[in-house]
Amino acid sequence: MSSLPKTAIIGAGSSGIAGAKVLHERGIPFDCFETSDQVGGNWVFGNRNGMSSSYRTLHINTSRERMEYSDFPMPKSYPDFPHHTQIAEYFNAYVDHFGFRDSIRFQTPVADAARTPEGTWRLELGSGETAEYDALMVANGHHWDPRWPEPAFPGHDVFAGEQMHAHHYTDPDAFRDKRVVVLGMGNSAMDLAVDSSYVAKETWLAARRGAYIVPKYLFGKPADQLHNDPRVPYAIRQRIVQRLILAYTGRPEQYGLPKPDHRFGEAHPTVSGRILDRIAHGAITPKPNIAELTRDTVRFTDGSEVEADLVVYCTGYKVSFPFFAENLISAPDNDLPLYRRVFHPEIDNVFFLSLLQPLGATMPLAERQSEWVADYLRGEYHLPAPAGVRADIEREREKMFKRYVKSKRHTMQIDFDDYLYDLEKERRAGADRARAAGFRLPVAPRAAAPGSAQRSTATA
Numbered sequence: 001m002s003s004l005p006k007t008a009i010i011g012a013g014s015s016g017i018a019g020a021k022v023l024h025e026r027g028i029p030f031d032c033f034e035t036s037d038q039v040g041g042n043w044v045f046g047n048r049n050g051m052s053s054s055y056r057t058l059h060i061n062t063s064r065e066r067m068e069y070s071d072f073p074m075p076k077s078y079p080d081f082p083h084h085t086q087i088a089e090y091f092n093a094y095v096d097h098f099g100f101r102d103s104i105r106f107q108t109p110v111a112d113a114a115r116t117p118e119g120t121w122r123l124e125l126g127s128g129e130t131a132e133y134d135a136l137m138v139a140n141g142h143h144w145d146p147r148w149p150e151p152a153f154p155g156h157d158v159f160a161g162e163q164m165h166a167h168h169y170t171d172p173d174a175f176r177d178k179r180v181v182v183l184g185m186g187n188s189a190m191d192l193a194v195d196s197s198y199v200a201k202e203t204w205l206a207a208r209r210g211a212y213i214v215p216k217y218l219f220g221k222p223a224d225q226l227h228n229d230p231r232v233p234y235a236i237r238q239r240i241v242q243r244l245i246l247a248y249t250g251r252p253e254q255y256g257l258p259k260p261d262h263r264f265g266e267a268h269p270t271v272s273g274r275i276l277d278r279i280a281h282g283a284i285t286p287k288p289n290i291a292e293l294t295r296d297t298v299r300f301t302d303g304s305e306v307e308a309d310l311v312v313y314c315t316g317y318k319v320s321f322p323f324f325a326e327n328l329i330s331a332p333d334n335d336l337p338l339y340r341r342v343f344h345p346e347i348d349n350v351f352f353l354s355l356l357q358p359l360g361a362t363m364p365l366a367e368r369q370s371e372w373v374a375d376y377l378r379g380e381y382h383l384p385a386p387a388g389v390r391a392d393i394e395r396e397r398e399k400m401f402k403r404y405v406k407s408k409r410h411t412m413q414i415d416f417d418d419y420l421y422d423l424e425k426e427r428r429a430g431a432d433r434a435r436a437a438g439f440r441l442p443v444a445p446r447a448a449a450p451g452s453a454q455r456s457t458a459t460a
């Protein structure tokens with residue numbers, strides 16, 4: 001038995017590999033289970049796990065320097081907004097550079113994760129084995145389970161054309177010579193409408209709410225690299241950024257898009273360097289929300305109607321944990337309250353990586369979160385008392401729900417720089433608590449060594 005808690009990681013996407021790298025370096029015994037035959041999750045186009053939402057034309061919309069891990073820069077030969085193939089190569093190179101590929105069990109999905117009476121985790125693997133762990137890092141991603149319009153639009157069952165969710169889109173050929181309605185105002189809708197606009201007969205972009213369109217560049221720099229100091233009050237930063245964007249693009253309604261019913265920063269950012277240009281060229285026609293479908297047409301809430309062959313729902317994703325019993329851990333309406341988006345308030349040995357929606361990239365966040373969890377597993381960080389944890393969660397939630405437009409996509413929003421700033425402060429405070437408690441391990445090491453998975457018949 002090791003002197004540190006044995007940990008299982010579910011998933012080897014960009015978050016799971018950040019977790020694995022940190023545990024590897026910090027000497028915490030672990031196994032990482034991955035459904036696919038390779039790392040990279042969403043960024044592996046055509047991933048054999050069937051879960052990737054990437055498409056042939058996908059480029060990142062957070063810039064290279066914001067997205068890369070802190071100790072492994074992306075190659076300087078990469079553009080500011082690399083293609084998904086480059087991003088997938090980068091994640092592969094990361095695993096080889098830090099040398100922990102042997103700890104990843106590929107093509108081994110976690111089918112079930114349940115707590116034993118002793119509080120350890122018992123995993124059932126797709127291979128038919130079971131294994132026990134002291135702690136669990138969950139990194140299964142939250143952009144793979146499509147959320148279709150709820151409720152479905154009237155007439156969805158009589159529409160003779162095709163209806164598709166953005167998750168299933170892979171290639172612009174899907175739009176070729178068709179009359180296409182794209183629904184949504186998030187980043188999927190922007191990319192798919194633009195792709196469609198080059199090959200479709202006609203493209204309409206329908207939205208129930210307006211958005212500020214953040215350009216990829218401002219002042220000749222990737223927009224997400226503009227100086228953003230968490231010590232400056234948020235309201236001031238918000239006003240400055242909104243003015244900059246509007247000065248650069250003009251108002252969305254000038255392009256025929258709905259007027260945003262909120263200020264910038266009160267919705268997840270919609271980033272596109274091309275959507276306004278394609279609208280300006282007449283290649284995309286904005287519309288309000290869909291009201292109903294008929295056999296051959298889509299009718300919008302302003303009463304206008306178009307004949308359509310394809311409706312693409314870019315209506316977001318569900319947060320799903322198919323391996324947990326619903327009454328143990330679930331996220332109804334995408335809502336799972338966590339302490340600083342990592343620690344579960346009632347279960348002291350489960351941690352979530354990148355279960356958040358940042359105004360910024362997720363990879364450096366997963367990296368910092370993993371270091372924080374490693375501190376905890378080594379007894380070098382202690383959480384505040386349970387009442388303090390609960391109060392903090394409530395405070396954060398109240399602030400977020402007050403700031404953001406009410407939507408199932410706004411249940412775990414964070415500001416990239418502010419989050420990292422606060423996390424470092426909390427790590428230091430928790431280190432003091434750990435020192436005062438003599439570096440006691442919050443999670444006792446009890447489970448058998450990693451790699452000791454057993455055939456379920458042997459453990460039955």
Ligand SMILES: Cc1cc2nc3c(=O)[nH]c(=O)nc-3n(C[C@H](O)[C@H](O)[C@H](O)COP(=O)(O)OP(=O)(O)OC[C@H]3O[C@@H](n4cnc5c(N)ncnc54)[C@H](O)[C@@H]3O)c2cc1C
Pocket residue numbers: 010011012013014015016033034035036039040041042043049051053054058059060061062067108109110111139140141142143144188323353354360361362363
């Ligand atoms: C189209 C699109 C574009 C995006 N662009 C950006 C961007 O530019 N910048 C950015 O920061 N974010 C972007 N995102 C957000 C995206 O979620 C992150 O980039 C990133 O993929 C998150 O990594 P992850 O490891 O948390 O999840 P994923 O990439 O989804 O990886 C999860 C991994 O877990 C594995 N897994 C799942 N369930 C199990 C199981 N039961 N057992 C074993 N393994 C399992 C999967 O096989 C997968 O490999 C984008 C999302 C989408 C949909």
Ligand SMILES: NC(=O)c1ccc[n+]([C@@H]2O[C@H](COP(=O)([O-])OP(=O)(O)OC[C@H]3O[C@@H](n4cnc5c(N)ncnc54)[C@H](OP(=O)(O)O)[C@@H]3O)[C@@H](O)[C@H]2O)c1
Pocket residue numbers: 058059060061062143148149150151166183184185186187188189191207208209267268289314315316317357406407408409
């Ligand atoms: N190039 C890239 O890097 C890229 C590309 C695609 C996606 N992404 C990322 O992937 C994640 C998911 O993005 P996404 O665009 O797929 O989803 P999303 O951000 O959740 O956006 C969903 C959109 O659909 C709308 N919507 C939801 N239900 C609706 C309904 N019933 N009727 C009408 N409209 C409805 C939402 O409107 P409300 O706001 O009113 O709820 C919102 O505009 C995000 O993190 C995004 O940044 C990145």
